[in-house]
Amino acid sequence: MNQISSLLKFTECFGLNIKLVNNKAIYESYFVEKGVDVEAFKRLMIKNDMDEYTFILLAYFDEIYFAPKVEESIIKYKVKSELTEQKRKHEIELTQSLLFLLSNNNGDCTSVTFQKSRNNLTISNQLISKSIIDCLIHEFKCNGYNKVNLTYDEAKLMMATNSEWAKGLFCENNFGSDEEPNIVEVEFTEAIDDFANSTTKEVEVELDFLTTKFEILTQNGKKKGAKIKKSRIASLCEDLSFLKRIDRYLLKDEIEYLENVKLTNNDCRFLHDCLVFFNIIEDKSNTLTKSLPENYIRGLLKQKKQDEYEDDINISKNLRINYLRTNKTV
Numbered sequence: 473m474n475q476i477s478s479l480l481k482f483t484e485c486f487g488l489n490i491k492l493v494n495n496k497a498i499y500e501s502y503f504v505e506k507g508v509d510v511e512a513f514k515r516l517m518i519k520n521d522m523d524e525y526t527f528i529l530l531a532y533f534d535e536i537y538f539a540p541k542v543e544e545s546i547i548k549y550k551v552k553s554e555l556t557e558q559k560r561k562h563e564i565e566l567t568q569s570l571l572f573l574l575s576n577n578n579g580d581c582t583s584v585t586f587q588k589s590r591n592n593l594t595i596s597n598q599l600i601s602k603s604i605i606d607c608l609i610h611e612f613k614c615n616g617y618n619k620v621n622l623t624y625d626e627a628k629l630m631m632a633t634n635s636e637w638a639k640g641l642f643c644e645n646n647f648g649s650d651e652e653p654n655i656v657e658v659e660f661t662e663a664i665d666d667f668a669n670s671t672t673k674e675v676e677v678e679l680d681f682l683t684t685k686f687e688i689l690t691q692n693g694k695k696k697g698a699k700i701k702k703s704r705i706a707s708l709c710e711d712l713s714f715l716k717r718i719d720r721y722l723l724k725d726e727i728e729y730l731e732n733v734k735l736t737n738n739d740c741r742f743l744h745d746c747l748v749f750f751n752i753i754e755d756k757s758n759t760l761t762k763s764l765p766e767n768y769i770r771g772l773l774k775q776k777k778q779d780e781y782e783d784d785i786n787i788s789k790n791l792r793i794n795y796l797r798t799n800k801t802v
Contacts, residue, residue, distance in 0.1 A: 517529075571682045666704060730794075
């Protein structure tokens, strides 16, 4: 019986076209030069009996998951986190100030009052008022508060302009059967959405934009992209969980689908530690909460929203992995 290659198991668990994953020999020095603690990652993989995927996963995060930030060291890459309370307050107050100052003919007829203890000074000079507004707009832009995510169409257009990003524009789907395949190249909507949600553009600082932004900032203190980001992490977590369980699945013919293989606490801790290593989530084992790493992972997977499109992907993925078990391939 032939042994299934590590690369094939990985691409099936992650639902990737095998051509999109670098299957060439990548030397350890390549990642060391990019600042990755390869020895630490190797220890993590060996501890969890996952060492056969060490450099495949390093290549995946470097070339696919963190694209288009591929030129940066993946160990330095930070997934956009929610603003700290101090910075969020700064953004809210700056947005609110500009919204007020620009709401009357872009600052015309505006006076500014400075208060110091019991003393105050009011300035009505429009040149001074305009200078203050210009400084606030400059501060707003310097902090990147005028940046928004790309739309789906904008992301698709930008990806098409780069030979590496363009690889993620399309994927192959089999609309036939294994016996009579009908391979069709279709738009890879998930990859395009991911690109759109991780890439920004600058917009003009004007009233409509400030009004919308202020509503988002003051809505339960959360940024608009938080839910999308968490959904992406949950999808990654699910793919990693498939990879962690696939060998057990391949050895147990009585289990119909990979997702039916029990996910153990050790499996969940591996997923947690892997996400922490790549700075995708905070280390839950070091927080003073009742949420253990394994509980956090289980909660993340449980809350994963499954729409019709994602259900179709999971069905297709399960069938392809099942096919691996009955057709062992090197």
